Amino acid sequence: MTGQTTATPGPAPHRATAPADRYGGVHVVTGEPGCGRTWFLERAADSFAAGPVVRLRADPARTAVPGGGLRALLRALGDTTGRAPVAGSGRVALSATLSAVSRPLLVCVDDAHLWDPVSRAALGDAARHLCRTATAARLLLTVPGHRPPAPEFGGLPVTRVDPLTPPEAAALLDEVTGGDLDAGVRDEIVDAAEGNPALLLALVRRLSSAQVRGDRPPPRPLPGADVLTGLAGGYLAGLPSGRRDLLLTVAAAARDDEDAGLDPGLVLRAVRHLGHDSAVPLPDLLTSADDGIRFHSELLRATVYATAPDGRRRAAHLALARELAQGDPRAVLHRAWAGAAGGTELEAAAGDLTSRRLRCAAYTRAAELSDDGPRRAERYTAAAEQALLGGRSHHALRLLDAARSGAAPAGARGRAALLRGTTVLHDGPVDEAQASLLLATSLLAARSPADAGTAALAACDAAWSAGDPAGCLAALERCGEVAGHASQGGPRTDYRLGLRALLEARFEEAAVRLRRVARDPDGSGDPEDILRAAAAALMLGDLAEARRAGARALAAARTLDSVAAVPRAREYLAYAELRAGRHALARTHAEEGLRAAHRAGQRNTAAHQHAVLALAASIEGEPETVAGHVAAALGTARRHGLAQVATLAEWAAARADLGRGRPQEAADRLGPLVRPGARRGHFALWMLAVPCYVEAAVSAGQPEGARTVVEDFARWAAFGADPQAPAQLLRCRALLAPPDRADALYRQALDLHETAGGDFERARTELLHGKWLRRRRRLREARDRLGAALVGFERCGARAWAEQTRGELRANGAAASGPRTMAPADLSGLTPQQLRIARRVAEGATNREVALTLSVSTRTVDYHLRRVFAALGVRSRLELARLVERAEKTGAHP
Template sequence: MGLYGRTAEQELLSDLLAGARAGASGTLVLRGEAGIGKTALLDWLAAEAKSSAGEDPVRVLRVTGIEPEADIAFGGLVQLLWPVQERLASLPGPQAAALGAVLGSGEQRGSDRFLTGLAVLTLLAELAEDGLVLCLVDDAQWLDQATAEAMLFAARRLAAERVAMVFAARDGGFTAAGLPEQPLDRLQDVDARRLLAQAGVAPILHQQVLTASAGNPLALLEFAAARRQQAGHPVPLSVPDRVLAAFRARIAQLPERTRLLVLVAAAEGRGELPLVLEAAKLLGIGLGDLEQAELAELVHVMHGTLTFRHPLIASAAYQGAPLARRLAVHQALAEAADDPDCRARHLAAAATSPDESIAAELAAAAERARARTAYAAAARLFEHAARIAPEPDRQAELLAEAARQALVAGLAPLAVELADRAEARTGTAAVRVGLAPLRAAAAAEVDDHGHAAGLLLHRAAEASPDDAASLLRTAADQAWQAGDAGVVRDAARQLHALGADDSVATAWAALTEEKYDDALARLRRVLARGGDGREQPACPTLPPRLLVAAGALGDDEAALRVAEAELTRCREEALIGSLPQALEAWAEVLVVTGRYREAKAAVAEAEEIARDIGLRRRLARLATVRARIAAVQGDEDRALAAGLPGSEGPPHTAVLALLDLGLGRTEKVLERLEAVPAGWPQATLMPLAAAADQVEAAVRLGEPERAAEPLQRFSAWAHAAGTSWGRAVVLRCRALLAEVDALDNVDPDNLYAGALRLHEGSGRPFEQARTELAYGEWLRRSRRRSHAREPLRAALAVFEQLRAAPWAERARAELLATGEVLATAKPTADNLVDRLTPQELQVVRLAAAGQSSREIAAQLFLSRRTVEHHLYKAYPKLGVGSRRDLARLDLG
């Protein structure tokens, strides 16, 4: 049967195929209602790929989502990759282990739910070394979530692997954000009539069929085959529903034994003929009863597989059967099944009352799904087990497990709901206490750290001393994130009363009371010992405590060390879900130490991964890091564009204040920073860091009294922290105030000179350049023009290197006012690196260090071909022709 009215779609698919052959991988989602022709287009594309291959080999991998198997972990991926499982040995170790666990050929298991997606990407890239790979996914709306996550992760990261991937999905199902989509419209009358003519329908019947089918190709063929008017159907019925009704009518005309066998096949779902026949035998029917369904062209049997001509036929067969018959069929399938997951699914479908034995089988299936990192499937199976379990406490236990798996799967709202339901099922204090960390973690994942902290604090009162201490430590973590100073202090007090003092919680409590000496001394000890086993946060949204400790101390070296260690761990263990947070922490340190290019590359990588795996809230936090660079560089559009929903709050306020300061909007700086809520507990991370901006704005505005309080806090912190850059900034602030006589009998010259001595080697070039600029401005105003030039030149050099345009303009203006003649800036080696994209920069730096394409691919979670694609794009930009040449370049 030919395709009519699909010329545009065929051209789009042909272009996708041609691009992949040329080395530009691509993905497309075909979207439309049931019967609109999605499968026909996939069939056409598979045939087109083979017919146009010529001498080039082509491999077609296909998978069809199956509605009854939507909860079977990785069922779709097994179907897709089973024909190529022998290629697993070519993958890096962790990836091979992940796919081995999925396909049942390995013992090792991954701990990251996205590792399987990376393994799929690498496997497809390896297959593409032999020729074009075409991946076709039909009925994607019915893929199990683990398969969908893995395939979408791979699809979004395809670049230069000679892979084309096409998903076909119904309207309203299968979310594929970021992938290009092509909607399929119904056929125009002229194309519909051509299709009917090809099907041998008499012209006299065309109008009746056209009216009833409304241009849906499947409806056209089915209604034409039935040779009957559809006007008797109620008008509100959609076309797919009318087709479903037509299929039910055709099934109803089959012999009773055939109808029963068709029902068995529909309930089984996978098309495994041996299992269908074994269950049929238990019901007193057999293979001979299938003949009438084949003759009616409702089903096809080939190579031991039974398939329905269209998924709607299976739906019609199942939905049209009486309940008692459906239950009997599922019971027979359960008895006939060898696969324990399949048995559990059919036992659950056959259950009509609570049954602990069935609940136990579902829980065992959930454990197997969890072991394969199919956490969403595990959550649903545990939840189903809870519905069948007879005892409330057992229901609570299973719901709690379901919530844990939902949390790991990234389904935070579902985790909250399941945890709340678990709480409602039990009246035992011990069980409630056990649920508290889970409920708090789920609440925190939906960005309600305040609720999480309060819940933990409340439950700690019911807990044993050991459990209470654990709850209180986590409560302090959550309260710190939420900005609830009262709960931070309360948790620390209760820990002290229990004799279970926690270094970090106590330090945070001290910070909220501005007891900097005590707080920072504790954090310094935590960093020195590297943690005591309790320093890792209990919730995925909380940053590692060591990293927070380093940030609170302003210890850039320590923060960089901790962040790099976390990055290394994530890369070596392929912890893709944890990598964006590690990259964010690393980028924050890179920004303050002036390594903007590296910071942008880290943020770009983190954003790409976060988008790929759906970490929307992480994107908001990453936006604040990007916004800070834009603020320094005076790029207002970019700074404001980075303000994604969820990135608002004191940290983003500080970024916007810095932007305003650079652009000369001093009153706005003070308005923003003075509006930050008093008592915000992360004082060392935002208000203190912005104190210097408040001081400078107040001085420039002629209102130095507004600088007194922020400077007092910052000075106390800098003294306790002992960092040279912090003490230098304090001296700069005092010098600014001394310039306007806000400090009596203090010589600004001595203060500036002292600040510059402290800045030497402190590792914060932007802060040092700000001090040099302020000093040069003061010297020039004091008519010491020749003395002013040296600090102004130094400041200008740094500002130009950082692309800090408004600050560089100030430095230039001051230099001109001293009589300096400024030469046009000459191109530097940095200009070469600026030509690269963030990912190209990462790739060339690793290549210059001697790493192979395969090693780089494993580090950056890319395919080897994509790495080489980035290298070949980078070479002409850098003016080199090989990896050997890269080693001679200064890549920063």
């Protein structure tokens, strides 16, 4: 393969599998060395079924021959299409030949930057011509992303091959090792490779059988200079010493903080200390922008640093230390990397560093310089804390393993146990996390009661995730024991006592305590404390406060550079929006949270996000999407004991079945989840699935099993933690009631929906009521109710449920396949009150404004407006406005 591009088998480095038609199907595919540009091209070619494919790789032998690449491409086009190239000069001939193609054709040119200038110019001209012209030909080119693109390809649309996400990287390693790779070794390789497929494969191929099994540690450093040289050393060959030292200085300055842009003046001044003139030209491997100077490719940065002689590396660090401002803590860190500063000096400076990565590096280096075992353990623990807060869970665990090598006092061991338990709580088996956190509680109780209380509350969180109410109560009891009388009162105490009261079914006390936590105006700015406020609000069903607290936690996490808190803040926001019926917004938060959880190495948090996405998709009617997220959520839940995630995922799968008209499957899945017994779902969540189960069981002709759980659900609804529960309870009772009571119960449920809000739940009640009315031949009433349900489902994007409603409407004798063009005379069927409301709504008035104008209640307006929508067959205020406008213009109105 030319150009040192590395093809990568296995999971796709880029989500796209075929070229898009945008820009006429022209794309310049780029990415850093080893990212899989060639693989991307091969995947696109293999998946292109619309017509023939022309594949061409740049041949270095032709680069010295002007027009060699162009002639090779024209010959390949002729061979593939069976037509001679259009006559004319080379540049004109290529554009004309591609424009003349009459059927779909894909042209793939790999490593186009290696072509000679004449061929590159012709290819660039042809690509721009295709962008402007409607043609059947499509063009993909690959160029490296570690330096600016050739000017001949400037202005063309670019598709960048992104690094693999951590799950994709892990899947690739499992594939190439047959699943034999030890999980800890796999995590370390995933972290080290940072999503580069070629580096992943190179690292795993270095391992011996014992290292693959985890019986021996992998080679250090990971990756080493030999691996990096093999992958990217060719890009550095032939550079003069001045440019090499400039690259080394930038690499040294960015060590352990590669995301930071560097001051070009600082770098150039430091290069002078290495014996070079400050006018050393900037190599094209670097980019200079407003935010500073940096490498185009992190792989090349690591290669430059790892392959430099030790003496030259130390000299670059010392040069940077000399040029940094007096008192800048980075100077101490650079001197420590050069071996010119001790651990005590470095530890003192670490807290003043602005980046958590740099603080972690400083504490780590200080630990490496320590002769004293306990001091070394404390420094490794401090480094692990910074790694954890910075969203590097696996790195934090490795630092905690290093801390074990020193004989640390009980306080330091307690701190390490707290960090380990916190890390595993979000990325490991939760029973293991609970044990570590309870150990931390015991070790810290006498020395640091506040930290011991934090550990005990986190142990309660672990038990909650595992669905263990007894474990939650035991952890809360332990928290109360270590807190002492001095710390009684305040949000943390209210949270502990409120949660305990909730678990012991003392609902009134729980509500008072938790409400104070949720609405604490003087709350801490710590993201963890704000997240507890969000949790309290969710327990109370105060969704507006939960959203506010989640947003505050997200802002605080970003301000404090607490990367680890970002995915969990998104998790709480997603749950709050989901409970409020704002499914699209819940999906947005969950998608962002999922990406953040993967970056932070939080697989348990990612599983929560998958569960939210499954629930959202179950409403939107996307069975394949539901199945994918359910499988991802349950995969982690079963490995790590996440009963909370498992319950939500099973509920999502059942709700998707119910939405698709498969009640028996839904009832089979939900029955064990909601009925008493060993398989009942999470103690705080199973009741949320009861309304779905009752509907599924009744629809499947099995109402007997639903009656008991409805009475359990009534106790939950009475607590007031879910604004939808009272209306859902009446709907469940209506489903199980005799005919002489069901109608009244449905109507009472709809009245409660007025105050609870939420289009989806109201529409479900309207759908069930409409079905009930239709089966009793009350067709006009059924039409009104089903029409209102259809509007509600379409408003919230519940496509499968809307289709189910259309089926009921068709069975009822009404056409409901889509919006229809209404004749103005259709307004004549409205009552005078409905006509007045329709006209005012068409003028843009809100329901409240209409109510004030007509001196009626908002509920009355809402009722009449639903009947107007149903009678006219419109789905939105805009359609209603158009129909009224046509009637006014033609005079065909009452």
